[in-house]
Structure formats: C-alpha cells, structure tokens
Amino acid sequence: MTSNPTFPPPRHATPELLAALQARFAEQFSTSQAVREQHGRDEGSTDAPPPDAVVFAESTQDVADLVRLAAAHNVPVIPYGAGSSLEGHLLATEGGISLDVSRMNRIISVNADDLTVTVQPGISRKQLNEAIKHTGLFFPIDPGADASIGGMAATRASGTNAVRYGTMRENVLALEVVSASGEVIRTGTRAKKSSAGYDLTRLYVGSAGTLGIFTEVTIRLYPLPEAVSAAICSFPSIEEAVRTVITTIQMGVPIARVELLDAHTVRLVNQHSKLSLREEPMLLMEFHGSPGSVQEQAEMVQAIAGEQGGQAFEWANTPEERTRLWTARHNAYFAGIQSRPGCRAVTTDVCVPISRLADCLLESLQEVESSGLPYFLVGHVGDGNFHFGYLIDPDKDEERTRAEALSHQLVARAIRMDGTCTGEHGIGTHKMDFLVEEAGAGAVAVMRSIKHALDPQNILNPGKIFTW
Template sequence: MAQEARRLADPTALIAALTALLGDNRVSTNPGILDRHGHDESYHPTHAPDVVVFPQSTEEVAQVMRLARRHAAPVIPFGVGTSLEGHVAALQGGVSVDLSGMNQIIEVNGDDLDVQVQAGVTRKQLNAHLRDAGLFFPIDPGADATIGGMTSTRASGTNAVRYGTMRENVLGLTVVLADGRVIKTGGRARKSAAGYDLTRLFVGSEGTLGVITEIRLRLYGIPEAIAAAVAPFPTIGEAVNTVIRIIQSGIPVARIELLDEVQMDAVNRYSQLDYPVAPTLFFEFHGSEAGVTEQSDAVKMIASDFGGTDFRWSTRAEERNKLWQARHDAYYAGINLRPGAKGWPTDVCVPISRLADCIVATKADIAASGLLAPIVGHVGDGNFHTNMIIDPANPAELAAAEAFNQRLVARALEMGGTCTGEHGIGYGKIAFLEQEHGAEAVQLMRLLKQSIDPDNRLNPGKIFRN
C-alpha cells in the first residue's frame, strides 16, 4: 500500500541524493532561500520546504521526482511566487522545485501562431522575444509570472475579456508525474477529439497532479492600433452598469478594469497620478485605426449615459504603459495606504448581469465591517477583487476579514458565480470548494487526484484538505 507523504523527520539523506544529482550550486538549504520559497505575495504565513532544487530540464525534474518518491517527500512546484492563496507554501516540508531556471523559448511557429516554452519563461520575457515578429501572448495577470505558474493556476488578468484565460490559450503540455513518468498532452492542432482532454485537466491543477515543465501556447498578431482610455463615474453602480451595457452591446473591448474610489486614491499616491478620486474604468481598444476609433466612440457614448463625462483616451505607448503599470501595481498601492500592514486579496466572479448588484452589496459590506479594502477588477468578464489591508497579528482584524470573505463568497455563489475567478484555491479557499461544487463533484476531483498521485506527494494540502 502506498504511504502518504508527511513531513520528513530527517531530510539529510534526501538532500544528499539531490546534491549528488544536481550539484551543490542547484540544491539549497539556505534559510533565506527556504523562507522565500515558503510563501507567496499574500498575508498567508510562511511554511518553508526542507530543500529547494533548481532543475534545468524535464529529465532533471523527472529524476528529482523519483528521488522524492523514494524518500516519501512532498514536492511543491515553484515559479516566482506571485500567487495569492498560499499555493507554494510547503505545508508538510519537502522539496520545492524552482523552475525559474527552465527559461528557454523552445520554438516559435509564426505561421501557425503558436510557441513552445519551458515553464520558467515569464510573460514579459516571452513578449519581448516575440515583439520583432509582430506577435504577442495576451494573458496578463499583472505580475511578471512564469508561464508554468500561470498555467498551473489557470491565470487570466486584464486581457481576458477579449482573449480568454490560460484555459483557452494552452494547446499542450509536458508534465512530470509523481512517480517520474513524463507525459505530453495536446499538440499543435487547433482542435482534437482524441480521448480525454488531459491538457485542461492539468491547467489549473495548482501543482497537485504533476509538475508542468513545458507549455505550448496560442499567439496573436500585435494589433495595428491600440488606444487606452480612462473615465471616472459618480458612483460605482454607474461605472459597473457602463461595463454591462458595453458587453451586452458586443463592443470588442480588449480590457475593462474597474477601480473604486479607495483604489484610485491609492493608485494616485503610489504611481504619482492625478486622476479624480472616484470609481473609475480603465479601457483598452485593439484593432485597425478605424476600428479602434469606432470602439472608443461607442464606449464614450455609453459611458456618458451613466455620468462618465470626463472620458480621456490616448494612443501614445508611453501613456498607455504608465496607465497599465499603475493598474498592475494596485495591490502594492493598496498596501501602501497602511504601512506595515499586509494584503489579504480575494476574488470572486459572477455573471455579468449580476455584477453591479454584487459590487454595490460588497461596498456596503466593507463599510459596515470597518475594513480598509480597495476594490479592483477585470469587470469585463464579471471578475473583481477586494484587497483587505490588515494587521495579521491582530486577531480582531483577522476575524473581521475572514467573516467578510465568507460573506463575499456566499454572495457570489448565490448569484450564480464562483469563489475564485482567477486566484485559485491553494489552501486559502479550500473551505469554499465544496460549497460551490457540492460533495459529489469534489469527491470526483479527489478520486482523480488519488489515481494520479496516490501517495499525495504533489503539493499536499492544496485544493483539498489532507
């Protein structure tokens, strides 16, 4: 019978075997490196691994997995640590497999609009490589995350309303299983009816089914014209109703981002901007010169119907880049409102028709709770975030934040939504998985996990409690 992985009483033998395999310079037990690999960007406490390894190929990952199996050690894949629900915490110690050194762009197929990369390639690195070919990869979660991490968490971000999420843009994978076997899923064809869709089984599995080492992605041509726009609104309800009208009108906006007045104040301070402190929408339009002008004019007209009269837009790249960098820095801008505090970011996603109801109710809940919690969201697809700025050492604040988070998720589920649009479950949202999907569906997920990883060595304690 397989023995489930538990924290190693003495990892000395495992560390020696890993060092013999990879060498001293790619195996670390340095306390600072262990600590860095035991937490992500959120408030969740650090759970350090016993050892960190830095493989450079799929075969090396496979050899690490075989050694970890021999020593019954947990394995936690690690990209750059930008996740938000405790995904990389080594809850039972074990081996953190840092894939950042696997950063090769293997091949670009411009005619077919696809690319194959190693898991440690970051999205900015990939787009810098593609730019001269007139191509880009649009999935943009904000942080310069690795493609492997984005695949594992089914990331999306600001461009999802136009280009979809990682689920729609991953064509195939190379995955190392818990016992060291290597499998390949999908391929270069744009569709297939051959067997189970294993690619999408691993996309979003958060390192609990295998270690993703290579990814094949869809690419897109860089648009002929790109324009960005900013529009403040009298109330958050009017801002969100503008989004709903735009989506229902079928206008192909590339990005629609909402920042409430608290977040706009934080962004202005952190990024040295001077926008009105009001609920605000950031837009981006992609297409031909004529198409971008047509989209912008149509959106401006809709925005004006809801009080968005100060509609400013620009086609200058430096202005667009400054705007979107400020949006990507919103998390850090929020924390900056209360120096020394930590961020507890959470997200939900609801059908677009219920978005205004959900956000307005959430704003009222924040006010009643007394929390400092800016709202920001990819509202074009019904997804928004609250970032509770808290002192984790204050039990009363933690309790208030936990209670608010539970109410937020319950509200989203009651409206036909989900407990997480893009952050994933990790161990921070385990309590909500059964609430959303039901006991039978979660049991089926467990059976899939057990069939692929019977020893529960792959990222244990994530998605499911042990």
C-alpha cells in the same frame, strides 16, 4: 475559516534524501535558510514553515530525477515559478522540496505561421513578449504580476485581457508533464482542435501542480494589433460604471480590457504612482484593432458611458501614456499595502455573471465600508471578475477574523448569484471550504479520486485545493 489553517504533520526530507539530492544536483541544490525562506512564502497572507530544501531545475530530466528521488522517500515536491501566488499555492504545508523552475526559461520553438509557441515553464510573460515582438505576435494573458508561464497555466490565470482573449484555459494547447512517478508524458498537440480521448491538457491546466509538474507549455499567440488606444472615464457611482460595462459587452463591442477601480482605490493609486486621476469610480479601458475599428469601438463606448453619467473621458494614445496607466493599475495591490505600513493583505477574488455584477459589488462594498477595515477594490469587470484586498495588522487577530468574515460573505454572495469563489487566484490553501460550497461534496470527491489515481503518495504540492 482562517487564513492560517492547521497543516497536517510534515513529511520532512530525510538525511538520506538530502544527501542524494546534493549528489545529483550539486550547485543546483540548497538548504540555505535564506533560500528556503524565499521559497516558502508568496504574496498572500497565509504563513507556513519553509521547505526543507530547494532544487533549481534546468531541464526536464532534472525535474523527473527530483520527483523520482522524492517519491522513493515519500517526500513532497512543491513547484515554484515566480512566487507571485496569492492563495498559498507554493507553500510547503507538509514539508518537502521546493522545485524552482525559473532557470527553465527558454523558448523551445516559435511557429509564427500557426500562431503558437512552445516554452519552458519558468519564462515570464514579459520575457516571452520581449523575445517574440520581432515576429509581430504577442501573448496577451496578463494577470498583472510578471508571472511565469508555467505558473499561469497551473493556476488557470487570466487578468486584464481576458474579456477579449480568454484565459489560460483557452490558450494552452499542449503540455509536457512530469507525473508523480517521474514519468514524462505529453498532452495535446499544436492543432486547433482534437477529439482524441480525454482532454488531459484541460485536466492539468488549473491543477496547481497537484497532478503533475509542467516542463513545456505550448500556447497560442496573437497578431499585435495594428492600433491600440486606452481611455479612462470617471462616474458618479460604481453602479453607473458597471452599467456601462454591461451595456458594452451586451452590444458586442470587442473591447480588449476594461478595469474598474472604486474612488478609494483611485486615491491609493494616485498616492503610490504620483498620478492626478479624478478620485471617483473609474473605468480604465483599452481597444485593439485597425485604426478605424479602434476609433469606432471607442466612440461607441464613450456614447454608452455618457448615457450613464460618465465624465472626464480622457485618452491615452501613446505607448508611454498607456504604460503609465496600466502600470498604475497593476500596482494597485502595492498601493494598498503601502497605504498602511506593516500591514498584510487578505485578498480574495470572485466572478459572477455580468448581469449580477452591480448587485454583488455594491453589497460587498457596503459590508467592507461598514466593517471599518481599510481595503482596495479592482475588477476585471468585462468578465464579471473583481478583487478585494482587506488590509490588516498581522498582529491583531480581530482584524484577521473580520477580514476572513468579509471574504466568506463575499464568496457566499457570489455563489448565490451563480458565480464562483475564485475567478483567477485559485483555491490554494485558503479557499478549500469555499470549493465545497461551490461545487458540492460529490464533485470534490471526484476531484479527490483523480488526485488519488494520479498521485497515490500525495507528494505533488499536497495541501492545496482540497484535503487528502
């Protein structure tokens, strides 16, 4: 297993295709080295050559025209949203054209009575919530990065609020999709349920741009909670922190967010965000609801934490205090990177049944601490999902090999515990072998047959999820 796999021979854009794209898209088309390089890397540690060109789409018609031109020349098209992927989803592993949808950032319609909104794929979650806050509604899925809604749907993202509001799988109702032939199709409706044929929406959500390119996304909205309260609590060990989470979930407390940081990661966050949090294993929690229900939830969790040795239970009741804490949590990745200048982070995430969370975490921590590699650890532990970032010197092959070995051991452990190799980052280029371990060769063969049927030329984001 390597973070820099050997890619298939590239299918570069021909001079004829580049000329046709220039004629069709004019100022929306670029072959600039700087623009290509920007669109040829993400936040992960896998390196690949940049795309041959970049097209900045502004409409569904733009996307359809690009795909038709690329298909005619058998050249790949790689969707690009905000560039925040961690598993190489947007890399031009076989050459081709990067399709940047960031200019497709309009809200098409808000249906407040039905709690839905339809948007173009390039709008970011923060842009969306800022635009609809006057309605008293919000979109709760929060993967940390200010990702695009299209990218979040394509990777089946989740994040800190998933324990209460679910993931993109539960919150995408309908899609407009450009197929590999350039045809525009629609899946789903704004109705809450349907038994009409195959569930194509669920097929496309999480397909990472390998089956079709999203040009519209219809998603659920939720009422802004009447009251919000956040709290942090420190523990003598990770085991006590995790037991608190397990008991909270098993008792049915509708906690909105519950995040875990180990003592080492708290130290990194303190240094990066200029905080003075206790440098011990810590839970960061948030409660949504009416003032009375929020108080009741918080008191119940505080009592559970106390039984597990939780101490220094501190409240963050103002929006400013909460924002500061959650910003610090979301910046844990950058805190880790900053702690070792010039490093790269080999990141991995797994998700296990919550009853196995403590075992998986503790064994994995013991391994990384024995390895000598610097790291950071954060977890959306309310749904059994956690992330390691192994900080390596990119010029030292032995460090990358050690990090990949740790990642493999972690994934193997999660799968043995009836978990998954990725809770939210996705397979991308980095976890193809892990997908076979988890799902089995037969299931991957079914996935591959779907890809062959919907994209027979393999032009839509090739080299992701599994090999052709």
